[in-house]
Amino acid sequence: MAGFSIAGIKGLTAAAAREVLKTTGPNELPSARPRSIFAIGLEVVREPMLLLLVAGGAIYLLLGDLQGGLLLLGFVFVVIGITLFQERKTENAIQALRSLSSPRARVIRDGSELRIPGREVVCGDSVIISEGDRVPADGIVLTHTNLQIDESLLTGEAIAVSKTERSANSTSAHPGGEGEPFVYSGTLVVRGQALIEIQKTGMLTEMGKIGSSLQSIKVGKTDLQVQTGKLVRNLAFIGIALSLLVVVAYGLSRGDWLQGLLAGVALAMAMLPEEFPVILTIFLAMGAWRISQKHVLARRMPAIEILGSATVLCVDKTGTLTMNQMAVRQLEGTQAGIVLDEDLPKEVPNDLHELIEFSILASQRDPFDPMEKAFHQLGEIYLHATDHLHADWTLVQEYPLSQELLAMSQVWKSNQNESHVIAAKGAPEAIFDLCHLSPEQIAIYSVKVSQLAENGLRVLGVARASIAKESVLPNEQHDFTFEYLGLVGLVDPVRKSVPSAIQECYEAGIRIIMITGDYPATAQTIAKRAGLRDTDQLITGDELEAMADDELQKRVQRVTIFARVVPEQKLRIVQALKLNGEVVAMTGDGVNDAPAIKAADIGISMGGRGTDVAREASSLVLLNDDFASIVSAIRLGRRIYDNLKKAMAYTFAVHVPIAGLSLIPVLFGWPLMLMPIHIVFMELIIDPACSTVFEAETSDDNVMKRPPRKSTDSLFNRRIVVWSLVQGLVVLATSLSSYLIGLRSGLGIPESRALAFTTLIVGNLALIVTNVSWTRSFLATIRSKNKAMQYVVFGASIFLAAVLVVPAISDVFRFKPIGLYEVIACIGAGIGSVVWFELPKWYMARQRGKRKTAST
Secondary structure, three states: OOOOOOOOOOOEOHHHHHHHHHHHOOOOOHHHOOOOHHHHHHHHOOOHHHHHHHHHHHHHHHOOOHHHHHHHHHHHHHHHHHHHHHHHHHHHHHHHHHHHHOOEEEEEEOOEEEEEEHHHOOOOOEEEEEOOOEOOOEEEEEEEEEEEEEOHHHHOOOOOEEEOOOOOOOOOOOOOOOOEOEEOOOOEEEEEEEEEEEEEOHHHOHHHHOOOOOOOOOOOOOHHHHHHHHHHHHHHHHHHHHHHHHHHHHHHHHOOHHHHHHHHHHHHHHHOOOHHHHHHHHHHHHHHHHHHHOOEEEOOOHHHHHHOOOOEEEEEOOOOOEOOOOEEEEEEEOOOEEEOOOOOOOOOOHHHHHHHHHHHHOOOOOOOOHHHHHHHHHHHHHOOOOOOOOOOOEEEEEEOOOOOOOEEEEEEEOOOOOEEEEEEEEOHHHHHHHOOOOHHHHHHHHHHHHHHHHOOOEEEEEEEEEEEOOOOOOOOHHHOOOEEEEEEEEEOOEOOOHHHHHHHHHHOOOEEEEEOOOOHHHHHHHHHHHOOOOOOOEEEHHHHHHOOHHHHHHHOOOOOEEEOOOHHHHHHHHHHHHHOOOOEEEEEOOHHHHHHHHHOOEEEEEOOOOOHHHHHHOOEEEOOOOHHHHHHHHHHHHHHHHHHHHHHHHHHHHHHHHHHHHHHHHHOOOOOOOOHHHHHHHHHHHHHHHHHHHHHOOOOOOOOOOOOOOOOOOOOOHHHHHHHHHHHHHHHHHHHHHHHHHHHOOOOHHHHHHHHHHHHHHHHHHHHHHHHOOOOOHHHHHOOOOHHHHHHHHHHHHHHHHHHHOHHHHHHOOOOOOOHHHHHHHHHHHHHHHHOOHHHHHHHHHHHHHHHHHHO
C-alpha cells in the first residue's frame, strides 16, 4: 500500500479559492440561512403587546381623542423598530455561531496547511482527512494510509468500507463501494488518513441530493425556557381574567364601556410579561456569542446555564494545559546520552544518530502530531549531512497504536537494502515488551525512564527491526524481532495563562483533575508547574482497570491526576464523579473520548486538534485548545446567569406597580391613573433595560470567588420572588401615595396623575440601577461603565421632562403642569422607594465577607 504523504502538494491559492467560493457559494445546505427582516417583522406584528397597542389606539380614536390615538398607533412602529433591532442582533449572533460551528476542514492552500470552516471548502481544494473526521465535501482520494470510511449516513450499512487511490480508470461511483477512490460529504473516517481533492460541494454532493442537512447551531428550548413559558402563560391567563373583570366592573359601575375597555387594555398590557421570553432568547444567544469571543463555541445553549454550576474540570494535559509544541530535550541510547537544552549543541554523539533516525522513521513523513514534528526538526538539525535521512524510502505498511499495545510501527522499503526496515516508537514499557528485554534490562532502563519523567519530560521508547522483502508481513508488531535503541525525552511547556487560570478555579470552588496518557512522574511534574494542588493523589490506568466502581467512586473524591489512562477509561471517571453529585466538565479530542464527553454535564471538545466526532458529542468547543479559555467561559457563564437572574427579578418587580396602578383605581372607584399610552412609555424603558442594560453588565468582582451554584437552583427561587415583590410593592405604594396626596391636596386629576407617573418613572429607573448590581452600591453603579444603562437612564429622563414640560405631549398623556418643587419631591420619592434595598445589599455583602474570612 502506498504511503501517505503531502510533500510537494501546493493546493489552491487563497485568491483562487475566494473566486471559486464566489462562483459556487458556501459548502452548506439551505438550512443554515438566517431569517430575513421581513420574516422577523411578520413574527413581531403577531405579538400580543403589539395587538393590545393597536386596540388601545383604536379605542382612543373611537373616544374622539385623535392625538392620543395617533400617538399610540405611532408607538406601534417604535416598538416594532426596537424589537426588530433586538431580533436582528440576536439573529446576527446566532449566524456568527453557525459559521463557527461549521465542521472544520484541514486544507492545503498556497502550500500551507490550514484549518478552515467546512463551509469555505471549494472544488479543487486539497483536504487532509484523518480518523474521527467527517469528510467536508465529495472528493477523490489522491493518497492515503489504511483509509476506511463509515458511509452508513448515506447507505444505511454499518460496515466501514476501504478506499483506494485515484487511478486512470476511476469513474463515478455511489456510496458504499468497497475499494473505490471516492469519498462523500458527511461520512466518517474510522481509520487511517488521506489527502483528497474536492470535486463537489454544497447541494451538488450526495448528501445534498438526498436532502439531508448539515449539523448547525440551533437555538432549542432549554429547561429554563420551558419553565419561563409556563410562568408567562400563567401570568397571561391571570392578566386576561383580571382585565375582563375590570372591563365588566367599570362598565357596570360607571356605565362607560369604552373607558372600561380602555382600562382593561391598560391592565392587560401592564400584566403581560412578554419580556421574559425576550430576555431568555437575547441572553442565551448573546451569551453564546460573547463566549465565542473567548474562543469557546457553545453548540448547545443549556451549557451556558450549566457553566456556573460546574464543580469539577477534567482536562487533558497535552495541548490544553501545555502548548502542544514539543521539542526533544534528552536522548538516552544504550551506550550514550545527551541533554539538549535551549542552547543546542553543535552535534550529538554518533551512537545516538540511529536513535534519531528511527524516531523519524516511526513517524509520519509529513506529520501533524507535535511529537513527530519535533523528531523531524531534530533530524534536520543533526542528520542533514548524514545518510540517516531517507526521503526516497517508501512506506509499505503501518501498524497503528492500540489500547492493547501503546506503540506503533512503520515498515519501509529501500532500493539499497535487501530487507524491509521496521521502525517502532511508543510508551517505554510497550517498546520493552516488543524487544523482549530481560527483567534486568527493564529495571535498568526503567530507572532512566523515571529520571526523564521526573524532569517533566514526555518519554518515548524507540526500536528497530528488519525482515526479508519477499517475506509475508505479520499481522502483529510482536511478530517482528525488535532491537532496543533507546529513549527520547520531549518537553511541552505549560501555557503561560494556565497557573493563574487554575488558581482562579480553586478560588471559585472548582476542582481540577488532570487526565493524561503520559507517564505518572511526567504528569506530576507538569501538574506542579501548572499549579495543581495535591499532585501526590494519583491513579494510573492499570490501577483504574483493576478498581471496582464503588472504590473508584470513593477514591475520585481526592484524586488530582489520572496518568497512563486510555480514552475509554475517561467514561468511568465521569460516571464516578457524577455519582458523587459533582457537576462535571470534561475535555477530549479523539473518537474514543466521545462517550465521556457526552456523559459529562458539560462536554468540551478541542477545536484545533479535536475530531469532528468529539465536537459533535460536546456542548462546548474550545477553539484554541487553551485551558484559560475554559475558565473564561465559566466566568462568562456565571456572569450570564447572574445577569439573567437580575433581569428577571427587575422585570417581575417593575410589573407589580404598573399592574397595581392600573387595577387599584378601578377597584376603589377612583379616576383612572394609568392608560395604555402611559404603559407604552414604561415599556419603551423596560424593554431595552431588561434585554440590553442587564445583558451588558460586567460580572461582579466576586463572581469567581464564590462556590458554584447548585445545579438544582431555580432562577425563580422564593428569595428572588419575595425581594422582587417587596421592591415592586414599595414602588407601588409610593406612586399611589403621590397620586392620593395630589388629589387630597386640591390638585386636579391631570396634575395628580403627573405626580404619580413621575414617581413611577423615577422609581423604575432606580429599580434598574439598584438591580443591575447586587454587590455594588447605588452610587457606584451609576458611575460604572455600563453605557447601555446610562443611555437608558438619560434617554428616559429627557422623555419624562418633555412629557411634563411640552404642553402638546402633556395633553396626550392627560397631564397638567406641576411645579418644580413637586417634581423634586417626586424624584426624591421615586428614588427613596428603591434605595432602601441598599441596606439588604450591604448586609448580604457583609455576611459574604464574614464567610470568606472564616473560610480562610
